[in-house]
Amino acid sequence: MTKVESQESEAMRPPREEIEAYVMKVLQELARDWEYSGEVGETTGLFRDLGFESLDAVVLGTAIQEHYDRPMPFAELLADVGQREVRELTVGELVRFVEAQLAAEAQEA
Amino acid sequence: MGVKVLLVGLDGATFSVLDPMVARGVMPFLGRLLAGGVRANLRTIVPPLTPPAWTSLSTGRTPGHHGVFDFFRMDSPESRHIRFSSSHDVAVPTVWDTASAAGLRVTALNFPLMFPAPKVAGHVVPGWVPWRQLRLACHPADLFDRLKALPGFEPRELAMDIKLEERATEGCSNAEEYAPWIELHIRREANWFSVFRHLVETEPSELTAVLFDGVDKLQHLCWRFIDCDPGTAWASEWERRAHELCLEYFRHLDGILERMCALVGPEASVVIASDHGFGPTRQVFHVNAWLERRGYLAWSKEQLEKQDPAGALLGVGQVARHTFLMDWTRTRAFATTPTSNGVFIVRGDGNGGPGVPESEYRAFRDRLASELLAERDPATGEPLVSRIYTREEAFSGPFMSMAPDLTLSLADGGLVSILPSEHLVSPRPAVAGSHRPLGVFAAAGPGVRRGADLGEISILDVAPLLLYGLGLPVPEDLEGRVPEDAFEPGSLARRPIEVAKASAPAGPPRADEAAPPAFGEAEEEAVLKRLQELGYVE
Numbered sequence: 143m144t145k146v147e148s149q150e151s152e153a154m155r156p157p158r159e160e161i162e163a164y165v166m167k168v169l170q171e172l173a174r175d176w177e178y179s180g181e182v183g184e185t186t187g188l189f190r191d192l193g194f195e196s197l198d199a200v201v202l203g204t205a206i207q208e209h210y211d212r213p214m215p216f217a218e219l220l221a222d223v224g225q226r227e228v229r230e231l232t233v234g235e236l237v238r239f240v241e242a243q244l245a246a247e248a249q250e251a
Numbered sequence: 252m253g254v255k256v257l258l259v260g261l262d263g264a265t266f267s268v269l270d271p272m273v274a275r276g277v278m279p280f281l282g283r284l285l286a287g288g289v290r291a292n293l294r295t296i297v298p299p300l301t302p303p304a305w306t307s308l309s310t311g312r313t314p315g316h317h318g319v320f321d322f323f324r325m326d327s328p329e330s331r332h333i334r335f336s337s338s339h340d341v342a343v344p345t346v347w348d349t350a351s352a353a354g355l356r357v358t359a360l361n362f363p364l365m366f367p368a369p370k371v372a373g374h375v376v377p378g379w380v381p382w383r384q385l386r387l388a389c390h391p392a393d394l395f396d397r398l399k400a401l402p403g404f405e406p407r408e409l410a411m412d413i414k415l416e417e418r419a420t421e422g423c424s425n426a427e428e429y430a431p432w433i434e435l436h437i438r439r440e441a442n443w444f445s446v447f448r449h450l451v452e453t454e455p456s457e458l459t460a461v462l463f464d465g466v467d468k469l470q471h472l473c474w475r476f477i478d479c480d481p482g483t484a485w486a487s488e489w490e491r492r493a494h495e496l497c498l499e500y501f502r503h504l505d506g507i508l509e510r511m512c513a514l515v516g517p518e519a520s521v522v523i524a525s526d527h528g529f530g531p532t533r534q535v536f537h538v539n540a541w542l543e544r545r546g547y548l549a550w551s552k553e554q555l556e557k558q559d560p561a562g563a564l565l566g567v568g569q570v571a572r573h574t575f576l577m578d579w580t581r582t583r584a585f586a587t588t589p590t591s592n593g594v595f596i597v598r599g600d601g602n603g604g605p606g607v608p609e610s611e612y613r614a615f616r617d618r619l620a621s622e623l624l625a626e627r628d629p630a631t632g633e634p635l636v637s638r639i640y641t642r643e644e645a646f647s648g649p650f651m652s653m654a655p656d657l658t659l660s661l662a663d664g665g666l667v668s669i670l671p672s673e674h675l676v677s678p679r680p681a682v683a684g685s686h687r688p689l690g691v692f693a694a695a696g697p698g699v700r701r702g703a704d705l706g707e708i709s710i711l712d713v714a715p716l717l718l719y720g721l722g723l724p725v726p727e728d729l730e731g732r733v734p735e736d737a738f739e740p741g742s743l744a745r746r747p748i749e750v751a752k753a754s755a756p757a758g759p760p761r762a763d764e765a766a767p768p769a770f771g772e773a774e775e776e777a778v779l780k781r782l783q784e785l786g787y788v789e
Contacts, residue, residue, distance in 0.1 A: 168387070171386060172383065172384070172386060172387070175383065175385075175386055175395075175399070175406065176383055194383075195381070195383075197381050197384075198381060198383050198384055201366075201380065201381065201384035201387055201388065202384065202387065204337075204366070204367055204387075205367075205384075205387035205388075208367050
């Protein structure tokens with residue numbers, strides 16, 4: 143890849159703010175459906191605070207993949223979460239995961 | 252343009268139940284619809300199981316071609332990693348895709364293997380999605396908000412609710428839970444009808460399809476309350492109540508059918524179909540226990556000791572995901588899911604490693620099949636297995652390597668257990684329902700004969716029929732055919748069946764190429780609870 147192509151690829155990558163805004167919007171919409179009255183922010187836990195079941199996390203991951211039109215290893219992320227002493231995934235972690243996946247793909251492109 | 256073709260899916264419906272319902276006056280509209288149209292027994296594919304069967308109905312292809320064999324799927328033929336099937340696994344175009352590509356609108360509600368939803372022109376609400384995420388599954392993106400605004404719309408009862416599924420599961424052993432559980436399914440079908448009515452009234456699609464899956468669920472758990480004589484003397488009040496509520500479910504479903512047909516009007520073609528039939532089952536064949544006794548399968552003692560006896564369901568989920576309970580150094584054949592009655596043979600490398608070398612595969616498989624066919628029920632002396640399909644017989648096609656090596660039809664008509672067991676056969680606590688090969692087909696509308704019985708047609712014939720009804724050509728690679736005798740003489744002459752060149756694959760995951768896991772390994776809690784509810788897992 144030429145330097146110009148690399149710069150173009152980087153430029154096409156959505157900035158973190160955009161990813162965060164998208165994830166937050168999705169979660170806030172879902173939370174309304176569940177009549178969740180708390181705030182949804184970077185430190186919100188999907189399992190502890192939003193009451194996710196593992197299937198909910200998988201479906202959310204699939205929706206994010208569809209939105210960005212590329213596969214992401216959500217199964218590995220969730221397997222990793224399952225190994226933790228406290229089984230939790232915060233909104234911030236999820237955003238960073240998506241950002242890292244998009245960055246990795248942009249670099250490979 | 253209004254609805255041109257209406258497909259009503261009745262999951263698991265069988266004429267052995269529907270005909271008596273009509274005769275008893277429980278389903279008068281269905282009786283009129285059958286009298287005014289055609290009917291047939293609809294032979295499904297092997298195995299008679301919801302995900303591959305509905306996929307065959309919507310694609311006109313057998314599982315070896317569309318790539319869906321079960322609720323579950325291995326990542327590759329060599330993999331021991333199992334995940335749930337998704338729309339990404341459907342490797343050929345569906346009627347939804349074909350109609351949409353031809354410029355027609357499509358509404359598909361509650362069909363399995365439709366998540367993530369295909370981006371058709373129209374509306375999709377996939378089945379088998381948890382209600383908390385239903386917003387994300389709906390297509391287009393604003394559909395959920397529109398549905399949410401409907402009076403009485405209740406996503407928790409429309410889609411899967413883990414807590415309700417749990418209650419239903421636990422309710423199986425609790426007489427008091429039957430009535431609320433049956434009532435839930437009456438409300439669930441009403442919910443789907445509300446969605447249907449809203450979309451037909453506001454944005455009708457030329458191809459509109461809705462699947463009612465309560466038929467299957469009630470027949471699994473309540474077979475004895477459904478398949479019974481009108482004068483049955485029930486031993487208890489709760490049994491009588493369960494029977495009455497089952498009749499009420501079918502009465503309610505009949506009313507929904509009538510209202511649906513009224514909404515789409517007489518110019519629409521109406522097709523009713525099920526993915527498989529139903530019949531009773533009284534026992535469970537512990538096939539992995541049988542394989543163990545014969546020396547074909549070995550359990551890992553270390554892993555078995557780690558099992559929490561109280562966590563039997565989770566254990567099944569783990570078997571389904573990883574089959575980690577088996578000692579793979581000593582296992583040559585195994586059943587990996589409790590849903591498809593499939594037995595897989597472990598292929599060896601031919602260098603002395605575990606598994607069956609390629610050179611011995613056919614002989615090994617033949618021996619396994621003949622031993623299974625010879626096995627007798629210890630209690631009755633009758634054969635346990637009535638027929639065995641090899642993968643070449645049942646799953647010929649580009650995805651054959653992903654299919655079970657052998658698929659069993661049990662004499663009892665039921666399912667295998669994949670759990671370790673001291674017994675080869677266990678009686679069920681009560682008669683339950685299980686799938687059978689003959690489902691139902693009925694059609695009515697312009698050009699369709701009145702009151703004709705077509706005998707038997709194939710589930711593969713439904714997709715060509717739907718395409719013909721939409722005025723579209725039928726791709727030449729579909730394995731079914733338009734059932735021409737469903738139409739009045741002269742009707743086909745006025746509008747002949749057109750044949751199109753084979754459609755291009757829908758960007759398929761090839762047999763040797765894993766699709767991105769839309770449903771991942773973390774999914775088993777909810778879906779396995781539902782499978783347990785349906786009697787697939789203990």
